[in-house]
Amino acid sequence: xxxxxxxxxxxxxxxxxxxxxxxxxxxxxxxxxxxxxxxxxxxxxxxxxxxxxxxxxxxxxxxxxxxxxxxxxxxxxxxxxxxxxxxxxxxxxxxxxxxxxxxxxxxxxxxxxxxxxxxxxxxxxxxxxxxxxxxxxxxxxxxxxxxxxxxxxxxxxxxxxxxxxxxxxxxxxxxxxxxxxxxxxxxxxxxxxxxxxxxxxxxxxxxxxxxxxxxxxxxxxxxxxxxxxxxxxxxxxxxxxxxxxxxxxx
Amino acid sequence: xxxxxxxxxxxxxxxxxxxxxxxxxxxxxxxxxxxxxxxxxxxxxxxxxxxxxxxxxxxxxxxxxxxxxxxxxxxxxxxxxxxxxxxxxxxxxxxxxxxxxxxxxxxxxxxxxxxxxxxxxxxxxxxxxxxxxxxxxxxxxxxxxxxxxxxxxxxxxxxxxxxxxxxxxxxxxxxxxxxxxxxxxxxxxxxxxxxxxxxxxxxxxxxxxxxxxxxxxxxxxxxxxxxxxxxxxxxxxxxxxxxxxxxxxxxxxxxxxxxxxxxxxxxxxxxxxxxxxxxxxxxxxxxxxxxxxxxxxxxxxxxxxxxxxxxxxxxxxxxxxxxxxxxxxxxxxxxxxxxxxxxxxxxxxxxxxxxxxxxxxxxxxxxxxxxxxxxxxxxxxxxxxxxxxxxxxxxxxxxxxxxxxxxxxxxxxxxxxxxxxxxxxxxxxxxxxxxxxxxxxxxxxxxxxxxxxxxxxxxxxxxxxxxxxxxxxxxxxxxxxxxxxxxxxxxxxxxxxxxxxxxxxxxxxxxxxxxxxxxxxxxxxxxxxxxxxxxxxxxxxxxxxxxxxxxxxxxxxxxxxxxxxxxxxxxxxxxxxxxxxxxxxxxxxxxxxxxxxxxxxxxxxxxxxxxxxxxxxx
Ligand SMILES: Nc1ncnc2c1ncn2[C@@H]1O[C@H](COP(=O)(O)OP(=O)(O)OP(=O)(O)O)[C@@H](O)[C@H]1O
Ligand SMILES: [Mg+2]
Numbered sequence: 001x002x003x004x005x006x007x008x009x010x011x012x013x014x015x016x017x018x019x020x021x022x023x024x025x026x027x028x029x030x031x032x033x034x035x036x037x038x039x040x041x042x043x044x045x046x047x048x049x050x051x052x053x054x055x056x057x058x059x060x061x062x063x064x065x066x067x068x069x070x071x072x073x074x075x076x077x078x079x080x081x082x083x084x085x086x087x088x089x090x091x092x093x094x095x096x097x098x099x100x101x102x103x104x105x106x107x108x109x110x111x112x113x114x115x116x117x118x119x120x121x122x123x124x125x126x127x128x129x130x131x132x133x134x135x136x137x138x139x140x141x142x143x144x145x146x147x148x149x150x151x152x153x154x155x156x157x158x159x160x161x162x163x164x165x166x167x168x169x170x171x172x173x174x175x176x177x178x179x180x181x182x183x184x185x186x187x188x189x190x191x192x193x194x195x196x197x198x199x200x201x202x203x204x205x206x207x208x209x210x211x212x213x214x215x216x217x218x219x220x221x222x223x224x225x226x227x228x229x230x231x232x233x234x235x236x237x238x239x240x241x242x243x244x245x246x247x248x249x250x
Numbered sequence: 251x252x253x254x255x256x257x258x259x260x261x262x263x264x265x266x267x268x269x270x271x272x273x274x275x276x277x278x279x280x281x282x283x284x285x286x287x288x289x290x291x292x293x294x295x296x297x298x299x300x301x302x303x304x305x306x307x308x309x310x311x312x313x314x315x316x317x318x319x320x321x322x323x324x325x326x327x328x329x330x331x332x333x334x335x336x337x338x339x340x341x342x343x344x345x346x347x348x349x350x351x352x353x354x355x356x357x358x359x360x361x362x363x364x365x366x367x368x369x370x371x372x373x374x375x376x377x378x379x380x381x382x383x384x385x386x387x388x389x390x391x392x393x394x395x396x397x398x399x400x401x402x403x404x405x406x407x408x409x410x411x412x413x414x415x416x417x418x419x420x421x422x423x424x425x426x427x428x429x430x431x432x433x434x435x436x437x438x439x440x441x442x443x444x445x446x447x448x449x450x451x452x453x454x455x456x457x458x459x460x461x462x463x464x465x466x467x468x469x470x471x472x473x474x475x476x477x478x479x480x481x482x483x484x485x486x487x488x489x490x491x492x493x494x495x496x497x498x499x500x501x502x503x504x505x506x507x508x509x510x511x512x513x514x515x516x517x518x519x520x521x522x523x524x525x526x527x528x529x530x531x532x533x534x535x536x537x538x539x540x541x542x543x544x545x546x547x548x549x550x551x552x553x554x555x556x557x558x559x560x561x562x563x564x565x566x567x568x569x570x571x572x573x574x575x576x577x578x579x580x581x582x583x584x585x586x587x588x589x590x591x592x593x594x595x596x597x598x599x600x601x602x603x604x605x606x607x608x609x610x611x612x613x614x615x616x617x618x619x620x621x622x623x624x625x626x627x628x629x630x631x632x633x634x635x636x637x638x639x640x641x642x643x644x645x646x647x648x649x650x651x652x653x654x655x656x657x658x659x660x661x662x663x664x665x666x667x668x669x670x671x672x673x674x675x676x677x678x679x680x681x682x683x684x685x686x687x688x689x690x691x692x693x694x695x696x697x698x699x700x701x702x703x704x705x706x707x708x709x710x711x712x713x714x715x716x717x718x719x720x721x722x723x724x725x726x727x728x729x730x731x732x733x734x735x736x737x738x739x740x741x742x743x744x745x746x747x748x749x750x751x752x753x754x755x756x757x758x759x760x761x762x763x764x765x766x767x768x769x770x771x772x773x774x775x776x777x778x779x780x781x782x783x784x785x786x787x788x789x790x791x792x793x794x795x796x797x798x799x800x801x802x803x804x805x806x807x808x809x810x811x812x813x814x815x816x817x818x819x820x821x822x823x824x825x826x827x828x829x830x831x832x833x834x835x836x837x838x839x840x841x842x843x844x845x846x847x848x849x850x851x852x853x854x855x856x857x858x859x860x861x862x863x864x865x866x867x868x
Contacts, residue, residue, distance in 0.1 A: 059788055080792050087790025098785045100519065102526035107518045112789060120513035159789070 004068070005167055005199040006033035006056065011065035013051055013222075025051040027222040029065075036197040038190070040204060040213035042241070044248065048222040049203045050171055056201070057090055057169045058082045070166055087115050091160030093170040098156060099144040105131075105155045106140040112163040130158045133188050149176040157185055161192060167199040168192070174209045186212045207245065211238035218244060256353055259336055265862075266332050266777055271365050273325045273770035278369025278410055280763045281318055283377040284311060285402035286395070287755060293394040297748020305476050306825075309483050310544060310756060314763070317537055319413065321767055324534075326358055326417040328774045330424055333357065337425055338433025347426055355422035362414030370406060374398050376762075384754050388556075390747040453496025460489030465821045472828035482825075490543075490814060491536040498535065498810065499528045516791060520799045523782075524806065527775060534771045535811045538764050542815025542844075545760030547822045550840040551830075552753025554823065558830045559742045560704055561627070565831075567735035568617035568630040570706075571698040572666045573713055580716050583709050589698040595665065597695065598688045603676040604667060607685050608637055611657075616664045616697055618656060627831065633660050641684055644677035653679065665695055670733035671717070673725035703735070710736040761844070765851055768811075772804065772855055776862040783863045796864060801856055808852045816841070 013026035025048045033039050041049050054060040056067055058074050067074050070089060077085065091112075092098075099108050106127060113123045131137045134154040139147050147155070153176050160168055168189070174182035190212050192198045204210050211234045218226040226244060230237040260267060287294065288311045298304045337350050378397035385392040425433070464486035467478040474481065502525050505511060512518045524531070571587065573580055584592075593614045597606040619628040635654040643650035644661055653661070657679070661667045667677045680688070700706055714736050721729040731737050783796060819841075823833040 057788075080794070083787070083790045083792040085790070086788070090790070092788060094788070098788070100522065100782055100785060102522040102782065103518060107512075107522065110513055111518060114513045114515055114518055115789075115791060115795075117515065120509040123513050124509075 004032045005035045007068040009066045012063045014063045025222050038193045038200045038214045040202045040210045040216040043219040047219045089166045091165035091168040093157050093160045093173040101144045109158045109162050130162045134158050150181045169201050171203045207241045269773045274365035275369040276766035279373035280759050282373030282406045284759050286377045286399045289402045322413050330421050334433045341430045351422045351426040354425045355418045358418040358421045366410050388747045450496050450500040457489045457492035460485045469824040471825040494532040494536040516795050516799045520803050538768050539811035539814040541760050541764035543818035545757045546844050547819045548753045549757030552750045553840045554830050554833050555746045555750045557836045561831045562742050563739040568619050569664050569697045570700045570703045572734045573696045575693050592698040595695050598690045600690050605678045605680045608679050608681045616660045618659045640681050642679040666733045671721050779863045784865045787865045
């Protein structure tokens with residue numbers, strides 16, 4: 001069995017048609033991610049982080065290169081298969097919250113389970129369990145318009161986690177949270193990662209959030225630029241990240 | 251500077267403006283089309299069979315006007331939702347409120363004027379096309395009708411300019427009233443409606459009372475007259491809205507509360523979509539139901555009047571065809587007709603009288619229509635009275651017996667041995683001995699029955715021409731009506747075709763208005779659905795499932811108003827029961843036509859909606 005949950009090889013993404021201005025957003029990116037690993041992606045704005053995440057998450061197509069998730073080559077899959085694959089294997093937390101504002105928080109969180117045909121009897125405990133972990137039990141019956149930005153972020157996280165996917169892809173999940181909420185979301189992710197063996201890929205600007213990861217990939221202008229591993233304490237790792245970022249700035 | 255910005259942003263959301271322009275244009279075109287009839291008093295009055303129809307017409311025109319006002323306000327408020335976020339942005343960047351207000355006023359007015367110009371052109375074309383089509387179908391000259399009618403043009407222009415000034419002011423005022431924050435967040439708000447059992451119960455209760463009163467008025471239209479029309483209008487319209495306002499949100503809420511249904515597949519989203527816009531939807535659906543009722547009602551009434559012509563003309567004649575002394579050409583035509591029964595009777599005619607051979611008549615007694623005392627259609631019976639005497643006379647005579655009543659009817663109505671054919675000749679029935687003594691040549695008349703009279707109208711028209719000439723030769727004058735079922739049919743048709751024309755014309759106008767309102771509502775809100783469908787795609791909903799959700803959501807929206815509208819029409823046809831003999835005969839024709847068109851229309855809407863909201867495949 002393949003030890004890698006994710007295998008990316010020579011990935012390229014070019015925006016724009018041949019005739020137009022082309023923009024090389026990803027340039028020969030290759031890396032692996034082990035099953036149950038917690039990987040962070042960092043880089044300056046416009047470096048190609050969201051692009052990388054979108055391509056891996058099957059939302060956008062790669063220009064060239066291969067991506068294997070859990071042993072399946074997704075670059076060769078059809079539309080319908082990709083949709084099923086996303087709904088079963090992946091969980092998303094986006095940069096913008098992407099809650100459906102015509103559904104209550106509860107219904108938003110329940111949706112991935114409903115889509116997989118889980119009975120409503122089983123849905124209820126799952127939703128309450130994940131909502132409890134993220135501290136949003138009190139707002140389950142509310143509509144997204146009436147809750148705060150941080151609450152939306154956590155509701156979106158709950159929706160990504162509820163069906164216990166093989167891999168979670170998160171784009172700046174802590175971007176709109178205060179430090180306390182950011183910490184609790186990160187701890188939930190870590191908990192999920194450690195106890196359920198969920199692989200997590202996290203895009204972030206925030207060094208503190210990044211310090212929860214086991215490994216950080218830095219990208220710059222669409223290329224992998226540096227990679228660091230966490231060896232000991234989180235605080236030390238935090239410091240190490242700050243050092244790399246300073247190096248960037250030069 | 252701002253003006254330039256606003257034009258460039260209008261260009262950007264061109265698709266949305268197209269939807270808006272389309273909605274406004276159609277409304278104007280239909281309003282104009284309606285006015286070409288409504289303003290043409292001479293035409294209406296000379297073509298309506300009863301005064302109630304003129305009155306119903308005026309009420310219809312009032313209802314259309316009212317719906318138009320609401321529709322225009324609704325459509326222009328869509329413009330507000332399109333623009334407010336950007337206007338809010340300008341304001342955060344330092345644009346003055348007065349400037350923004352002004353801008354909104356001019357934008358709304360500008361769009362209004364453009365659609366007015368296009369709408370009138372389309373309206374003239376529509377009025378012309380629809381009128382031509384029906385006049386041709388109905389064989390109706392439609393004298394006095396004009397597709398380009400100055401007075402209607404003036405009314406339409408004044409009405410809409412006034413409306414657009416008003417809506418522009420309202421839009422400007424709305425923009426001016428809101429805080430910057432409200433403008434920026436405008437697209438996030440939703441209609442939250444609270445429903446509870448008691449309120450729903452009373453709502454439905456009052457709605458049913460109102461509709462019940464209206465139905466009662468329609469069923470007894472013969473007694474209530476014009477008051478009945480007014481009563482039905484002021485009860486059924488609010489009743490219909492109330493039904494939608496109270497029942498629909500409750501219904502969706504109940505569906506949503508059913509956990510195992512709501513949490514199955516994509517149902518929660520489909521129902522969420524419905525619930526999300528319920529407040530707006532209930533009003534639109536109520537309007538759609540009313541327009542269906544009016545449009546389908548007008549069309550059904552028109553077709554009923556049409557069908558009524560045949561029933562009326564069948565009331566007096568048991569035989570469909572009567573041909574005296576057919577010449578060779580007539581005989582060819584008779585060959586071509588597929589008779590279910592055909593009889594030939596012989597007679598002789600001299601300068602003063604016409605003599606029918608008794609034995610012929612007794613061997614094949616003709617059928618006649620017998621009226622009973624009951625209020626029902628007359629039945630066909632065969633004459634079975636014996637004729638023992640030698641000679642009988644249709645009119646009073648000294649040397650012949652009086653003819654029994656049934657035979658009188660058979661001769662004068664069925665065999666058309668009447669003044670219309672023979673002028674003032676006497677009509678006799680002679681037995682063979684007396685008949686043989688008449689020195690003139692023997693003549694004959696053919697009587698026949700067919701399955702469907704209306705299938706043979708061209709044949710009958712030709713035969714009728716021959717009969718007119720024959721009658722002229724007997725009567726020595728110009729003859730226009732010769733008698734027989736066909737003559738009756740033509741006479742009734744002449745009376746009814748104006749009314750039928752108006753029914754069909756208005757029916758089409760109302761149904762187009764309905765289509766425009768519904769389509770506008772659905773498409774104008776589709777823009778804001780794009781992100782939702784995109785989101786669903788991201789979390790891995792298969793496209794097929796999204797499409798299914800769209801089909802279902804729109805199906806429910808199409809279903810409810812159609813149901814209510816149909817019930818209104820079925821009851822509403824009672825209004826005409828005192829003038830149309832069988833108002834429900836062949837009602838399946840207009841209803842199936844409607845269902846077919848409505849079905850196609852549903853399908854087209856789904857396709858358009860799909861194209862707007864479904865994310866592009868990568
Ligand atoms: N749809 C697109 N078409 C063309 N160019 C694009 C598109 N999406 C992104 N880009 C370009 O690709 C580059 C990478 O964008 P990406 O969104 O991946 O950045 P990012 O690393 O996520 O930045 P941020 O931290 O600001 O979110 C940017 O220069 C951007 O302008
Ligand atoms: Mg990004």
